[in-house]
Every structure is written in structure tokens, then in C-alpha cells.
Amino acid sequence: MNPERRQLLGWGAAAAAGLALAPGLRLVELAAARSPEKAASALQRWGLLIDVAKCADCDACVSACRDENGWTGHGRPATDVQWIRKVSLRDKHTGHAQTAPLMCQHCEHPPCVDVCPTGASFKRDDGIVLVDKHICIGCRYCVMACPYGARSFVHEPVSGQKPEVPRGMGTVESCTLCVHRVDRGQSPACVEACSQAMVFGDLNDSSSEIHRRLKSEPSTQLRADLALNTGVRYQGL
Amino acid sequence: MARVHYREIEGRSRGFYLLLTILGIFIAAGLGAAWSMEHQGHHITGMTNRIVWGVPHVFAVFLIVAASGALNVASIASVFGRSLYKPLARLSGLLAVALLAGGLAVLVLDLGRPERLIVAMTHYNFKSIFAWNIFLYTGFFAIVALYLWTMFERRMNGHSARAGLAAFLWRLVLTTGTGSIFGFLVAREPLHSALLAPLFIVMSFSFGLAIFVLVLMAACSWTGRSLGEVVLNRLRTLLGVFVATVLYFVAVHHLTNLYIARQHDVERFFLWDGGIYPWIFWLGQILVGGVLPLALLFGARSRSAVAAAAVAVIAGGFAQVYVLIIGGQAYPQQLFPGKEVSSSFFDGVAASYAPSLPELALGVGGVALAAALTVVGLKVLPFLPAKA
Numbered sequence: 001m002n003p004e005r006r007q008l009l010g011w012g013a014a015a016a017a018g019l020a021l022a023p024g025l026r027l028v029e030l031a032a033a034r035s036p037e038k039a040a041s042a043l044q045r046w047g048l049l050i051d052v053a054k055c056a057d058c059d060a061c062v063s064a065c066r067d068e069n070g071w072t073g074h075g076r077p078a079t080d081v082q083w084i085r086k087v088s089l090r091d092k093h094t095g096h097a098q099t100a101p102l103m104c105q106h107c108e109h110p111p112c113v114d115v116c117p118t119g120a121s122f123k124r125d126d127g128i129v130l131v132d133k134h135i136c137i138g139c140r141y142c143v144m145a146c147p148y149g150a151r152s153f154v155h156e157p158v159s160g161q162k163p164e165v166p167r168g169m170g171t172v173e174s175c176t177l178c179v180h181r182v183d184r185g186q187s188p189a190c191v192e193a194c195s196q197a198m199v200f201g202d203l204n205d206s207s208s209e210i211h212r213r214l215k216s217e218p219s220t221q222l223r224a225d226l227a228l229n230t231g232v233r234y235q236g237l
Numbered sequence: 238m239a240r241v242h243y244r245e246i247e248g249r250s251r252g253f254y255l256l257l258t259i260l261g262i263f264i265a266a267g268l269g270a271a272w273s274m275e276h277q278g279h280h281i282t283g284m285t286n287r288i289v290w291g292v293p294h295v296f297a298v299f300l301i302v303a304a305s306g307a308l309n310v311a312s313i314a315s316v317f318g319r320s321l322y323k324p325l326a327r328l329s330g331l332l333a334v335a336l337l338a339g340g341l342a343v344l345v346l347d348l349g350r351p352e353r354l355i356v357a358m359t360h361y362n363f364k365s366i367f368a369w370n371i372f373l374y375t376g377f378f379a380i381v382a383l384y385l386w387t388m389f390e391r392r393m394n395g396h397s398a399r400a401g402l403a404a405f406l407w408r409l410v411l412t413t414g415t416g417s418i419f420g421f422l423v424a425r426e427p428l429h430s431a432l433l434a435p436l437f438i439v440m441s442f443s444f445g446l447a448i449f450v451l452v453l454m455a456a457c458s459w460t461g462r463s464l465g466e467v468v469l470n471r472l473r474t475l476l477g478v479f480v481a482t483v484l485y486f487v488a489v490h491h492l493t494n495l496y497i498a499r500q501h502d503v504e505r506f507f508l509w510d511g512g513i514y515p516w517i518f519w520l521g522q523i524l525v526g527g528v529l530p531l532a533l534l535f536g537a538r539s540r541s542a543v544a545a546a547a548v549a550v551i552a553g554g555f556a557q558v559y560v561l562i563i564g565g566q567a568y569p570q571q572l573f574p575g576k577e578v579s580s581s582f583f584d585g586v587a588a589s590y591a592p593s594l595p596e597l598a599l600g601v602g603g604v605a606l607a608a609a610l611t612v613v614g615l616k617v618l619p620f621l622p623a624k625a
Binding site: 074076077078079080081082085086087088089090091092093102111113114115116117118119120135136137138139140141143144145146147148149151152153154155156157168169170171172222223226237 | 289
């Protein structure tokens with residue numbers, strides 16, 4: 001076989017392989033940008049990266065969450081619902097002070113989902129941990145099980161609900177990672193309000209900023225000893 | 238042994254109806270409390286987002302734990318073949334069912350959405366210990382009912398031992414399930430321990446027997462039946478052994494924690510500087526619920542000392558469940574080791590809690606329901622022996 005002919009065959013084989021693989025690659029692309037009608041996919045794992053060093057002493061993330069999801073308080077912090085809160089930290093030995101937002105950590109192995117008797121607490125395939133408001137009986141076992149104090153029980157009647165964020169007295173709720181926004185291809189409200197300290201993205205997508213940064217920079221999980229593999233990661237703690 | 242004669246209580250005296258009326262008032266108050274909590278929300282209670290399980294859970298868990306323990310006397314008779322206890326076996330079964338019904342009523346009425354109970358019966362997550370317990374509790378009703386039937390129905394008497402064994406095994410699993418509700422909570426340092434399952438079992442032995450002894454003494458005294466010294470002395474010794482066993486498990490639990498550096502803060506909180514909880518632990522749980530009954534049971538030899546010891550065991554039992562459930566939540570979860578934490582969620586500090594009237598009314602209503610079911614049961618069926 002002369003070299004030209006061999007090269008031609010080589011090009012032909014490459015073209016054939018390309019034609020065969022292209023639909024597959026196209027499928028991967030489609031899966032990454034799914035339409036709202038399609039079910040959540042385990043190809044994604046949504047997560048947050050919070051850079052504590054860049055977290056200012058403000059509550060922009062909390063206000064944005066409250067506005068987006070409509071969880072207003074009644075001036076009773078002990079019973080008011082809190083989907084996200086700012087915690088002030090101070091090292092017991094050095095006195096080094098920091099502040100950071102704390103919310104549902106969207107664990108891969110969520111204790112709240114394990115203990116829920118009806119299955120109202122559940123994890124979507126893409127890693128978002130939610131409460132099905134229709135089958136939550138208000139037993140609060142998930143609140144007992146959550147290591148992060150991330151869940152609130154609705155102690156009082158709710159009004160002014162947002163159509164995309166159903167709520168109800170006598171049920172438990174927590175950060176949804178703004179699932180309604182994520183399904184539209186947007187970022188959670190807290191991230192939009194504080195893009196300097198918070199990054200949202202797909203932990204599985206090697207081209208995403210969150211994946212890149214977690215790969216190249218040190219980060220921690222809260223209560224990493226529990227091996228829950230949280231979707232929310234912190235830097236600079 | 239001569240055939241035991243059972244007789245219903247007469248239940249026509251003024252005292253009987255007065256007792257039922259008083260219990261009825263407490264039950265109505267409990268239902269009223271549950272109705273307000275459901276309509277206005279749990280903010281009318283003392284519960285918060287940090288203490289999500291309040292006094293109703295203390296009552297419910299106490300009653301459920303005591304229910305399985307109340308069955309012990311029947312088990313001793315039919316499983317371990319002690320014929321001395323046989324005349325008391327029916328009362329033991331009745332109390333077990335009544336106490337469980339009272340406890341479950343409180344638990345269900347304290348739900349955020351009690352009207353969705355049907356959801357809990359139709360949607361199951363089998364990894365949840367609560368879901369297992371739904372089967373364990375309903376199964377307990379069924380097995381004890383069957384057991385009682387084998388005791389009541391003469392043709393079935395021959396199967397009583399086997400039914401008793403099934404009920405005994407079931408109750409061990411049931412109390413393991415109740416203890417594991419707390420013991421499997423990996424996120425709660427004060428509770429997370431496999432010891433809680435056996436601890437709950439010995440607690441059930443102790444609380445259940447204390448209630449049984451009191452009910453037996455009251456029923457015999459009010460209906461003019463004699464209660465023999467031999468039986469009472471056996472029950473006295475048994476209660477003493479159970480109380481001591483509970484103390485042993487509590488000691489092991491705390492000593493284990495004291496050995497583990499990570500748990501030192503937990504122990505300091507519960508034994509020393511955790512606000513009201515060390516007081517309830519030392520005075521309520523240990524002194525009233527442990528030392529005092531032991532002194533009364535083994536020191537004094539009078540009937541009133543036995544009754545007083547049983548009352549002390551019950552009071553100490555409530556203290557123990559209170560410290561475990563409320564204290565277990567009040568202790569702040571450790572999210573950031575080595576840091577002082579503060580937030581709008583009261584991170585880093587012990588959560589405050591004061592029981593509210595609706596919660597107490599609901600809890601007491603559950604006790605009243607258990608008592609009323611027992612009283613009515615004694616009237617309609619021959620649960621009590623003519624003489625014990």
C-alpha cells in the first residue's frame with residue numbers, strides 16, 4: 001500500500017470515528033444543559049464554594065435569599081424561619097475573627113433524608129436536597145438529624161408566598177439552592193448577590209470554575225469527619 | 238396452682254365516675270391544646286428552631302418506653318414461667334396497650350401536620366427509624382391484643398406462652414427502636430451512642446414496673462381486693478434491681494464520654510455547668526429517680542415505701558427523659574471546632590427553652606388518656622384477679 005493511499009484511509013477512518021462519536025458528544029452537551037421539562041440528572045452535582053476571606057461583614061446573601069424565596073420573619077428569631085444565616089467566628093486561642101454564611105450543605109449522604117419517615121426529605125439526582133411540602137408531616141426528625149442546624153420548622157402561618165417557592169405552616173424547610181433558578185440555568189440568589197465570595201456551579205463539570213478552583217486550591221467541608229460529602233465547600237476557614 | 242379467678246371492677250361508685258370525669262377534663266384540655274397548636278402554629282409553645290422536640294416528646298417517649306416495660310410482669314409469668322406473676326399478667330397487658338396509646342396520641346398530636354397522619358401510613362422511607370417504629374408500635378398493639386386473647390379465652394390458654402414470647406421479643410425490638418431514634422443521631426454529640434438502645438430497654442423495665450406497681454396497689458386498694466405480701470415483695474426486689482440497672486447504664490454512658498476528650502464539653506454541660514440540666518440530672522434523675530427509690534425499696538419494708546419508691550422512679554424517669562431529649566438539643570452543635578460561634582440562630586450557645594401551657598396540657602392529656610383506658614378496661618373486662 002503506498003503512503004498516500006494509507007494516509008487517505010487514515011483520514012477516512014478518523015472521519016468515520018468522528019461521525020460515530022459526534023452524536024454521543026452531542027448527547028453529553030444536551031445533558032449538561034437540560035430543559036426544565038427533563039428530570040434532574042446525576043451527571044451534575046450542583047454545589048457552592050464560599051471564600052470566607054472575601055466574605056464581608058454584611059448580610060447581602062441573607063437578604064437576597066429572603067427576597068427570592070419569601071421567608072419573612074415575625075421579629076421572633078427563636079422561631080422565625082432561617083434558610084441562610086451569617087455566623088461570626090472567633091478563634092478561641094488566637095482571637096482571629098471571621099464571618100461566613102451557613103445554609104443547607106446539600107450532602108451526598110444527607111442525614112435528614114435518612115431519618116425522614118415519609119420520604120418528604122429527598123435528594124435530587126443533581127445533589128440538591130429538598131423537602132416535598134406535600135408529604136412532610138412536620139415531625140422535625142430531620143431538624144434533629146441535620147449537623148448544620150440548616151433546617152427550620154414553620155412555626156407560624158405564612159403569607160405572601162412566591163409561586164415558585166411553596167411553603168406551609170407545620171412543615172420543615174431549608175435552602176433549596178434556589179432550585180427554581182438553577183433549573184432555569186441561573187445561579188442561586190445568594191451567589192448573584194455576592195459573586196466575590198460565592199461561586200456556584202457543577203462540581204462534576206471539569207470546565208466549571210468551581211471544579212477548577214476546588215481542584216487547584218485548598219477547601220474544607222463543615223464536619224468533614226461525618227463523611228457526608230457536602231455540596232457546599234468553604235475556603236479560608 | 239389453683240385456677241385464678243378474675244373479676245371486673247364494679248365501676249359504679251361515685252369515686253369511679255369522679256375519677257373518669259377528672260381524666261376526661263385532662264383529655265379535653267390536651268385535645269384543646271393540640272387544636273390551638275395546629276391552628277396557630279407551634280410558636281404558641283416553648284419550642285423553637287433549636288428545641289424542636291419539647292415537653293410533648295418527653296411525655297410521649299416516657300409513656301412509650303413505660304408501655305413496653307409494663308408488659309414485663311406478663312412476660313415473667315409466661316416467658317420465664319413464674320406462676321406467682323400469672324394472676325397479674327392481664328393487667329400487665331392492659332397497661333402496656335393503654336400507655337402506648339397515650340404516648341402515641343401525644344406524639345401524633347404534636348406533629349406540625351397531624352392531619353397528614355395518613356401520609357405517614359402510606360409513604361415509607363425504610364431507612365428511617367421513625368418508619369420502622371410505625372410498624373413496631375402498630376405491631377405491638379396487635380401482638381399484645383393477641384396475647385391478651387390467649388389469656389382471656391380458655392380454649393387459647395395453651396398458646397399463651399408462645400404469644401407471650403412473641404410479645405416479649407417484639408417489645409425488646411420496639412424499645413431498641415425508640416432508643417435508636419436518639420442513638421442514631423450522628424449530629425448530636427450528647428445522644429449519639431449505641432448504648433441508648435439497651436439504656437432505653439432497662440429504663441422501660443424500671444418505669445413500666447413502677448407504673449404497674451402503683452396501678453396494682455391503687456386498683457386493689459380501691460376495689461377492696463387483697464394484695465399478698467409475697468407478690469409485693471417480689472415486685473419490690475424486681476423494681477430495685479431495675480432501678481440499679483438504669484443507674485449502671487447511665488454511669489457507663491457518662492464514663493465513656495468522660496474518657497473521650499472530644500466529649501468533655503458534653504459531660505461538663507450535663508454534669509456541671511449546663512444551666513438547669515445538671516440540676517435536673519443530679520436532683521431529678523439520680524437522687525429522686527435512683528438513690529431515693531433504692532433507699533425506700535431496700536431500707537424500709539412498708540407498703541407505702543414501695544408506693545413512694547414507684548412515684549420517685551416515675552418522677553426521676555421524667556427527669557431522665559427531659560435531660561436526654563431537651564438537654565440533648567440545648568447543647569450547641571459543634572460546627573467549627575476551636576472557634577467561638579455566634580449567629581441569629583443562637584449558634585454556639587445553649588438553647589433556652591421553657592415549657593408552655595399547651596405543651597404541658599397535651600402531655601398530661603396523654604397520661605390521662607392512658608389512665609382512662611386502663612380504668613375503662615378494668616370495668617368492661619376481667620383484667621384483675623379477685624385477689625392477687
